Amino acid sequence: MYQHHVDLNPIEVAIDEMSKKVLEIRQLCSSSDVxxxxxxxxxxxxxxVQ
Structure with a gap:
């Protein structure tokens, strides 16, 4: 089993989380019945605010 470990700084973590949220929102908006x-x-x- 191969594992890849990447250290992210706080900004990179925030960008990753926002990218996930944007994808989820796009999926919700793109359905035929929103x-x-x-x-x-x-x-x-x-x-x-968190």
């Missing part, structure tokens, strides 16, 4: 409740929850979770 679930507005799911979209609202995802958006609120993305912009709330």
């Amino acid at each position: 679930d507005m409740i799911q979209l609202q929850l995802k958006l609120q979770g993305s912009i709330s």
Whole structure:
């Protein structure tokens, strides 16, 4: 078994997390029947202060 370890600085971690959120939001928006409740929850979770 091969493992690859990469050390990320805080900015890189934040960029990675935001990229994941953007992908999730794009997937929600691109469906033919947009679930507005799911979209609202995802958006609120993305912009709330943590």
